[in-house]
Amino acid sequence: MSGDGTTADDDPLQTAVWRLRSRACWADAAALLEPAGPDAALQRASLLVERCLYTEAGWEEAEDALRTAEALAHSDDERGAAACERGYLAYAATLFRVRDRADEARAALGRAAALIAPGAAGRALLDFRRGLIAENLTRSPQAARAAYRRAHAGATAHADPLLLSATWRHLAGLALRDGELTEARRGFAESLRIREELGYLVGTAPALVSLADTETEPEASRLREEARRLFRLLGGVPTWLAHHLTPPPPGPATA
Template identity: 70%
Template sequence: MRNSGLSEPHIEGGDPLERAVWRLRSRACWEDAAALLAPRAAAEAGVALRRTAVLVERCVFTGEGWEAAEDSLRSAEALAIDDEERGAAACERGHLAYAATLLGVRDRADEARAALGRAAALLAPQSPTRPLLDFRRGLIAQHLSDNPSDATAAFQRAHTGATRHGHRLLLSSTWRHVAAMAEHDGRLPDARHGFAESLRIREELGYLVGIAPALASLAAVLPDQAEAARLRAEAGRLVRLLGGVPAWLADRLGRPAPAS
């Protein structure tokens, strides 16, 4: 069960640029979103990191765009001037290396672990990036190390931190992966609750590109097969609407993603 582990969307307040980026990103228009951020990303470390997160998200959902994400990440690393920015950049590098490993592009598991370890050393205990770091360490424990107990503990730390900091998109992901671990352990009522909460948050945020995976995950643990079929059909409709993304879900639903 894959997940992008996304940075928190900047959709609150009055910044029209951030709202525009969020609308594009949530509808799988990552290149357009990155282009909007590019002018400020050339000089501002925080914006450069957000642009990198958008491009890494495209890699996770489509399996494409690795070179652009790597170039953006190097630029963000060069702009970072304090421990918070350096730690956040290391967190993004760890996630990019994890995604490349998970999707079979290249084995970068050691790089992923080292980068997230560097992020942990740089980020202060109360840093708002800490919950995202915990989540991404959970992904590595779950998918690369096959260590369910470490994964569960990391996801629970991330869930607590996301709740404390009000990071709702990240909270939808922690719900999703806590639910996945419950499903792994055979605790299907807990799994249904977690998947339903993840879906609810994504619908409330308007995170369209993340709704289809949430629907498919919930369908897999429902006892009502008619309802499960309805959710899978809705997931397939959304995947088609977005041009075949997430690509891995399109394949699982039997609708191959387009070549480009």
């Protein structure tokens, strides 16, 4: 969940990759990147790992791309970034019960922490992913909150708005769990605002649903209907959002 969208001054290749990625076309975006060097190989692997998180599919292709990125990595930063992706893929496989790789996820992120210097741009993404493991695998909301806050500060310092939208969303989710409705609503609204400004369509439907959970009617229904529209537009992605978008059964008939 990292990246900052594009501007008119960006590399045309990166602009094309971003537009495809934001519209759930990860394979097409990855096909534009020839893994001739470590940066392109890592970006390609990152796209295919992200596809696994949104579609619960493409695991073998992501593994192959990640092995290529690991083989081409030479510097500590490159090896650390590859280890961070390895941990994220193992986390996803565990989360979706493809295979229990929780130990691998923790070990890979531990390697990344040893390689990525404190204060480096990649550290914020690493902190965010450690927060995901703490929240969803270890079930430790306090540790997750601390990791998300470090990631939030890092994303702000390094001007990574897409990662910032993710930290806003996950901090808001913890706030909602604790009954802090006002704080949760603010965080979800900020996450949605950033994703809409970036044009990150594939991440907008989940943000709409999260914000709807903090709103009253009729605003909650309006947000969920907009999420359904985007979900259908993108061909049912992210797959895990489907059960959040199922309309409630009709109430009992009245006279």
